[in-house]
Amino acid sequence: MDNAWILGLVGTILSFILLCRSFWAKISRSKYRNQLPLGTLGWPLIGETLEFISCAYSDYPxxxxxxxxxMYGKVFKSHIFGSPTIISTDAEVSRFILQSDAKTFVPSYPRSLTELIGKSSILLINGSLQRRVHGLIGAFLxxxxxxxxxxxxxxxxxxxxMATWKDNQLIYIQDEAKQIAFEVLVKALMSLDPSKEMEFLRQSFQEFIGGLISLPVKIPGSQLYRSLQARKRMVKLVHEIIQDRRKSSSPxxxxxxxDVLVSDTSGQFTDELISDNMIDLMIPGEDSVPxxxxxxxxxxxDSPKALHQLTEENMKLKRQKAKLGEPLCWSDYMNLPFTQNVITETLRMGNIIIGLIRKAMKDVEIKGYLIPKGWCVFTYFRSxxxxxxxxxxxxxxxxxxxxxxxxxxxNFTPFGGGQRLCPGIDLARLEASIFLHHFVTQFRWVAEDDSVINFPTIRLKKRMPVWVQRREGPLAFVPFPRECEGTTRQTS
Structure with a gap:
């Protein structure tokens, strides 16, 4: 009896493997076989997902x-995250995909992310509604x-x-930047100042964002379940703010x-649509800008020469504005050429958004490559x-x-492109310019060794710890505390 059970189990497993192999062979023998880009679909069901993730976690993602x-060229086929996928590392092919409308390509995201961002999110909606929401928000930003x-x-x-920072204090730049950027963005979104509501939103949002790329399991205790509960708490608060705003006269x-979304007279902007997008628009304050x-x-x-030139440029601006007795305005920051070059180079190397996934709504041919209807295409910016x-x-x-x-x-698409180009592109540069200006003109620092983790989202392993010292007083270097011995970089 035991042998029969084992033989039955083995037979079932073999049948499953043969079925999967048959499915894979059917794809490879399809009508597209001579038109698809070169590449391999990997193992049945899981494709090449495990190898992709393994590489993404490495120092060479x-x-x-x-x-x-x-092996195959800049455009090749694969099978990742549960779908046969055309991967583009070709700038022209990726640009074509990003510029296409919803009749050709629509956004495609992991299931956990679509569960969390809401069906009315600007990240998911298409057509005229997406253009209207994107246009209104983009114009205001x-x-x-x-x-x-x-x-x-x-x-x-x-x-x-920065007024609370003390000499020889260890500061975690990633934490400080997140605190500041989140408050600035929520103020721009809903006019909330630092308060209990702001702190409630911050704590809930940190729980929410942790599930954006997670296993699609919604059982109690799972990350996705906790993130969904956090989202419900945020939606409730945002709905209350929307209702208060609707009762008051439109400014x-x-x-x-x-105000921009509530004042819309098209009748398309429900409370659900507005709250979905309010929450999703908080992501840059917690993630991208920090x-x-x-x-x-x-x-x-890591680049003393670049730091020296950036510091000189910002110190010169600071002295000029002090002499004139004028405060700095947004155009002052954006007209710092080397500072903007530093931000641009950071975007190129950092690749905060590594790429975007789209789903083909019809057969598409570009530069001799075929992207079949129903397949995903991954425009990989990092490469x-x-x-x-x-x-x-x-x-x-x-x-x-x-x-x-x-x-x-x-060749440079850190904010995406086409109709879905990030509407906050200018504000991200502005906020980074302001933080850098005040940091380099007020402080010297010694940075401890830290490394970049590239998956599932970009972050610094140790949150970028630096020992700070104010620039006031003599320019001679004052020794940092003993805890800082062994660091490898010192700025001046």
């Missing part, structure tokens, strides 16, 4: 792509009024935070993004940004490479 590019408000708030929160000049700031300081810590055909010494932090160079080429 693009090794998965580089290995296949050398680019307005001179908001840039002035962001500058005022960012300067205030940065100065309040002639909107003060925040919520990491841009943190990575910039890491790269500057383009670190391609020696586009950038000399691509792994070297070199802000000077951007002197008199256009950042609008298809």
């Amino acid at each position: 693009e090794s998965f792509m580089d290995k296949r590019r050398s 680019k307005s001179a009024h908001l840039k002035a408000q962001i500058t005022k708030d960012m300067q205030k929160y940065v100065q309040e935070s 002639s000049n909107p003060r925040d993004v919520l 990491l841009l700031i943190t990575l910039a300081i890491k790269y500057l810590s 383009v940004h670190l391609d020696e055909q586009h950038y000399d010494w691509p792994y070297k932090f070199n802000p000077w490479r951007w002197q008199d160079k256009d950042t609008g080429s298809c």
Whole structure:
């Protein structure tokens, strides 16, 4: 009896393997077989997902792509995250995909992320509704009024935070940047100042964002379940704020993004749509902008020449404004050429967004490659940004490479592109410029060794610890505490 049970189990397993092999063979023998890019679909069901993830966690995350590019070319087929996928590391192909409308490609995300961001999120909706939401939000985020408000708030929160720092104190840049950027962004979104509501949102959002890339398991105790519960708490609070806003008269000049959406007269903007997008728009305050700031300081810590030039540029501006008795405005920060080059180079090397996944709504052919209907296509920005055909010494932090160079080429897409280009692109640069200005003009620092973790999201392993010292007083170096001995970098 036992032998019969074992033979039956073995037979079932073999049948399953043969069925999977048959499925894979059917794909490879399909009508597309002579048109698909070269590549392999890997193992049945799991494809090449495990190898992709293993490489993504390593110090050389693009090794998965580089290995296949050398074998198959810059565009190749694979099977990752449960779907047959065309992977593009070709700048022109990726640009075409990003520029396409919803009749050709639509967003595709891991199941855990789609569960969390809400069906009305700007990240998921398509067509005229997506264009309207994106257009309204983008126009407001680019307005001179908001840039002035962001500058005022960012300067205030940065100065309040840095005023508490003491000489020879260990500061975690990633934590400080997250605290400040989140408060600035929520103020721009809903006019909330630091308060119990703000702290409630911050704590709930940290729980929420932890599940964006997680196992799609919703049982109590799982990360996705905890994140969904955190989202429910945030939605309840945002709904209350929306209802209060609807009861009051609409201002002639909107003060925040919520005013813009609530004041819309099309009848399409439900409370659910508004709350979904309010929550999703908080992601840059917790993730993208703080990491841009943190990575910039890491790269500057490793590049004394770049730090010296950036510091000189910002000190010159500070002296000029002090002499005139004028406060700094947003145009002052954005017109610091070398500072902007540092931010651009940080975006290129850091790859805070490694790429985007789209799903083909019909058969698409580009540059001789076929992307079949129903397949996903992964535009992998990191391989383009670190391609020696586009950038000399691509792994070297070199802000000077951007002197008199256009950042609008298809070889540089840190914020995506097309109709879904990140609407907060200018604000991300502005906030990073303000933080860097106040940091380098007020402090010297010694950075402890830290490393970048690239998956599932970019972060610094130790949160970028630095020992700070104010610039006031004699310029002679005052020794840092003994705990700092053994660090490898010292700025001056």
